[in-house]
Structures are given as C-alpha cells and as structure tokens.
Amino acid sequence: MWWFLRIITSAIFLLSIVLSIPVAFDVGGRDSGLAYSLALCSFYFIYSAIAVVTPAESRVRWAISVILRLSQWIVIPGLLIWALGRFAVDAGATNWVERTLQGITTSKSTSWGEWVFGEGGVIETITLGGWDKTLRYSSPVFQLLEGFCTLLVIQAVGQITKWLVNRGRSDTWIIILLIISGSVLASAVYFLWRVAHFPYIDNSDAILIGVTMTSAFFLCAYGIGSGRGNPVESSLLFAYVVLCVYQIFTDYLPSESTEADQHQSSPPDFPPLPPIIMASYSTLLHMLGSLPYAVHSSLSLLYAAFQTITPSVIISLAFRLLVFYCATRIIPAVRESGARALMEEPSLEESDAANWLIGTITYFSPSILIAMYTSLLLQHFSTNDGPDGWTLRGGDPGGNVWRWTNVAATMSLYAVELYLGNEDHDSGLTNHWKMD
Structure with a gap:
C-alpha cells in the first residue's frame, strides 16, 4: 500500500513541476x-542535503523529512505565486551584466539596502543571471550525460536479454527478441526516411547524416557479427542515433501555421468520424459545459498549462528521465545480478564508489530534475522585445553542435566497449564502466 502511495505522490510531484515551471515562464x-x-x-536541495547529512536512524532526520515532505504541497504554489507577483515583467535588457551595470551607473534616490537587496537590486540581478548562465552552460553536460546513460541502459538491456535466452526456452525468447529488434529498426528507418525528406536539409546536413548513419550501421553490424553485441543492443543504439538526428532537425524549427489556419477556417466536406460518434462527442461536450464553474475553470487552467509545453520538450524530458532512472536503479541491479536491488534505494554507505555516486545522485534527483527541465525550456524558448515575449525559437538551433557531439561520443564509447569486450559479454558493463 505504501509503495502505491509513493507512486501517486511522485507522479503528482512530477506533474506539478512539469506544469508549473512553464506556466511561470509563460505568464x-x-x-x-x-x-x-x-x-x-534550492528548496529540494536543502531537503536532500538534510537527508544526506543526518544519520539514517535519526529521529531528527525523520521529523524534518516529514515536515518538508508535507510542506511541499504549500511551498510549490506559494513559490509560484511569489515569483509571478515579484517578477511579472521582464527587464528591458536581456543581458544580466548590462542590467547590473545599468543599476550601478543610474542614480536613484534609494538607500543602499534597497539598491543591494531590494527589487531589481544587485543581489537579485546577479542571482538570476548566474542561474541563467549555469543552466545554459550545463545544457551540454545534460546532453552528454543523456548519451552516456543511454549507452549504459542499452548494455544493461543486452545483458538481460542474454540472461533470458540462456535461462530456458531459448528458441521462444530468440524469436520474441528478434521481433522486437526488427520493430525497433523498422520504426527507426521510418523516422530516418522522414528526416531525409525534410526540405530544409542542405548538403552539409546530408553529409553529416550520411556519415553518422553509415557509422552506426557498420558499428551495429560489427557488434552482431563479432558476437560482442546482440541484435537488441544494435537496434536500440541505431534507434537512439536516429532519435538524436530527428531531434536536431525538428526541435528548433518553426511550425508552418499558415496552411493549418487555412484548413481550420474552411469546414470539412465530410465529418471526421461516423455520425453516432460525433453525436456522442457533442453530448459529452454539453455535459462538460454543464459542470460547476470551479471544475470548468480548473480544467481550463490545466489545458492552458499543457498548451505552454511543446511536444519536443516533453519527449526530451521523458526520455532523459527514463534513462537517468534506469541508470540509477536498473544498472546497479544488473551489476549485482539480482532483481531485489530494483526495490531498494541506493545507499550512501556502499563500499563501491559507483554505488555511492549513484546513491548521491538519487538523493539530489529532484534538484537535478528541476535544473534539467529548466535547461530544456531555455533551449526551446527565448525572449524578445516584441509583443510575443516568451516564444518558441524559430530556426535558431543553438544546441545542435552538442547533439552531434553526443552522437559521436556515444558511438565512440560503444565502439571502445566492443573492442575491449569479449564474446561472452557477461562482464562488459561491470568491468569497463565500474568505478573503483
């Protein structure tokens, strides 16, 4: 029962973070x-630091953890209201250094306390500017960590599939795994075909795509042919490379809304669904319209919150959360060769340095999640002095260099793993990526 409540509270926490941060930016x-x-x-960093510093059996730790865990339901909306109330309008200058120097050189009839600690003061400007620069400079780190954790997850999946094949009913598992690998490859080839038909790809982009996909194909083929890899690993690696290429040429490009607006303005010749379904849909809309005003307003607010997030941000966030979670929970379980480790929290008292590092990352995962999500939002959105304000970037692929670097680094690490590995592949992950 407690595990179900933990899942529910974690889902609510994740939903509140995913919705509230873009609402703060948009509003x-x-x-x-x-x-x-x-x-x-900062709030979750303090919460995690207290959990790390205090002993596990301490009553003080338990009391503080309970208080902070219960107070987060008040802290999150309170901080949102505070941020919207105090920082509702952006400053004219987009560079925090210029704003700080402007505050120093401009003479105002204010006291030193207000000039340093007040609204728009030096402390406030430097703090927000430093946080902005930290998130922007940490974007390449998150990108490279995504590739490294994805490679670890791919290798862990390869070990699990080999264990399934060797434990019995090998023919059945081989057929199932081949079907899964073929489906993954077919999906990857489909999205690669879509990338090849994008009209805005020039010659340099085509050369990069060709070199990358050719290298990935031969790397996967070598892994299968040499016996140091398997079809599941190769298909997942190929699919990840295609995902990176697809994100490079779709994330920062403006959507063509003119044709869509024209199609929306003209009614369709035929209804999109059969009449009985359309009638049921109209009845459902009428029932929803008769709901109490508070419920209707809540649903409208939830819909507006989801409208502030682009699908590319959600996909990138979901994928990074998946690979980071697998890297902190599934990887230790595979290294210890036991499924029981999946149900246990990583401990800071582990003698292994890798487990200690994973335990530390797990404790500070809420702060890392918030920083990573805000960094993704800053990559996909930008501000301007026009009427649109905080809008989706149009054709400014600021993070593409690091995406290409991530693809090259991931394939290089996998090539090194294949070169240093052996045919039985049982100890490839634990030996080559273990930190002593």
Missing part, C-alpha cells in the same frame, strides 16, 4: 520562471 516572463525554478531547486 510572468523570463525572470519569473528563473526565480521560481531557482527557488524550487
């Missing part, structure tokens, strides 16, 4: 979103 502006993100990250 209050850039400074409001940065202040809210920094306040949330």
Whole structure:
C-alpha cells in the first residue's frame, strides 16, 4: 500500500513541476520562471542535503523529512505565486551584466539596502543571471550525460536479454527478441526516411547524416557479427542515433501555421468520424459545459498549462528521465545480478564508489530534475522585445553542435566497449564502466 502511495505522490510531484515551471515562464516572463525554478531547486536541495547529512536512524532526520515532505504541497504554489507577483515583467535588457551595470551607473534616490537587496537590486540581478548562465552552460553536460546513460541502459538491456535466452526456452525468447529488434529498426528507418525528406536539409546536413548513419550501421553490424553485441543492443543504439538526428532537425524549427489556419477556417466536406460518434462527442461536450464553474475553470487552467509545453520538450524530458532512472536503479541491479536491488534505494554507505555516486545522485534527483527541465525550456524558448515575449525559437538551433557531439561520443564509447569486450559479454558493463 505504501509503495502505491509513493507512486501517486511522485507522479503528482512530477506533474506539478512539469506544469508549473512553464506556466511561470509563460505568464510572468523570463525572470519569473528563473526565480521560481531557482527557488524550487534550492528548496529540494536543502531537503536532500538534510537527508544526506543526518544519520539514517535519526529521529531528527525523520521529523524534518516529514515536515518538508508535507510542506511541499504549500511551498510549490506559494513559490509560484511569489515569483509571478515579484517578477511579472521582464527587464528591458536581456543581458544580466548590462542590467547590473545599468543599476550601478543610474542614480536613484534609494538607500543602499534597497539598491543591494531590494527589487531589481544587485543581489537579485546577479542571482538570476548566474542561474541563467549555469543552466545554459550545463545544457551540454545534460546532453552528454543523456548519451552516456543511454549507452549504459542499452548494455544493461543486452545483458538481460542474454540472461533470458540462456535461462530456458531459448528458441521462444530468440524469436520474441528478434521481433522486437526488427520493430525497433523498422520504426527507426521510418523516422530516418522522414528526416531525409525534410526540405530544409542542405548538403552539409546530408553529409553529416550520411556519415553518422553509415557509422552506426557498420558499428551495429560489427557488434552482431563479432558476437560482442546482440541484435537488441544494435537496434536500440541505431534507434537512439536516429532519435538524436530527428531531434536536431525538428526541435528548433518553426511550425508552418499558415496552411493549418487555412484548413481550420474552411469546414470539412465530410465529418471526421461516423455520425453516432460525433453525436456522442457533442453530448459529452454539453455535459462538460454543464459542470460547476470551479471544475470548468480548473480544467481550463490545466489545458492552458499543457498548451505552454511543446511536444519536443516533453519527449526530451521523458526520455532523459527514463534513462537517468534506469541508470540509477536498473544498472546497479544488473551489476549485482539480482532483481531485489530494483526495490531498494541506493545507499550512501556502499563500499563501491559507483554505488555511492549513484546513491548521491538519487538523493539530489529532484534538484537535478528541476535544473534539467529548466535547461530544456531555455533551449526551446527565448525572449524578445516584441509583443510575443516568451516564444518558441524559430530556426535558431543553438544546441545542435552538442547533439552531434553526443552522437559521436556515444558511438565512440560503444565502439571502445566492443573492442575491449569479449564474446561472452557477461562482464562488459561491470568491468569497463565500474568505478573503483
């Protein structure tokens, strides 16, 4: 029962973070979103630091953890209201250094306390500017960590599939795994075909795509042919390379809304669904319209919150959460060769340095999640002085260099693993990526 409540509370926490941070950016502006993100990250950093410093059996730790865990339901909306109330309008200058120097050189009839600690003061400007720069410079780190954790997950899946094949009913498992690998490869080839038909790909982009996919194909083929890999590993690696390429050419490009608006303005010749389904849909809309005003307003607010997030941000966040979670929970279980480790929290008292590092990352995972999500939002959105304010970037692929670097680094690490590995492949993950 307790594990179910933990899942529910974790899902609510994740949903509140996913919705509240873009709402702060969209409603209050850039400074409001940065202040809210920094306040949330600081709150959960203090919560995690207390859990790390205090002993596991301490009553003080238990009491503080319970108080902070219960107070987060008040802290999250309180910090959101505070950020929207204080930082509702962005400053004119987009560079925090210029804003700080402007505050120093401009003479105002204010006291030193207000000039340093007040609204728009030096401390506030430097803090938000430093948080902004930290998130922007940490974007390549998150990108490279995504590739490294993905490679670890792929190798762990390869070990699990080999264990399934060797434990019995090998023919059945081989057929099932081949079907899964073929489905993954077919899906990857489909999205690669879509990338090849994008009209805005020039010659340099085509050369990069060709070299990358050719290298990935021969690397996967070598892994299968040499016996140091398997079809599941190769298909997952190929699919990840295609995912990176697809994100490079779709994430930062503006959507063509003119044709969509024209199609929306003209009614369709035929209904999209049969009449009985359309009638049921109209009845459902009428029932929803008759709901109490508070419920209707709550649903409208939830819908507006989801509208502030682009699908590319959600996909990137979901994928990073998946690989980071697998790297902190599934990888130790595979290294210890036991499924019981999946149900246990990583401990800081482990003698192995890798387990100690994973335990530390697990404790500070809420702060890392908030920083990673805000970094993704800053990559996909930007501010301007026009009427649109905080909008989706149009054709400014600022993170593409690091995406290509991530692809090259991931394939290089996998090539090194194949070169250093052996045919039985049982100890490839634990030996080559183990930290002593």
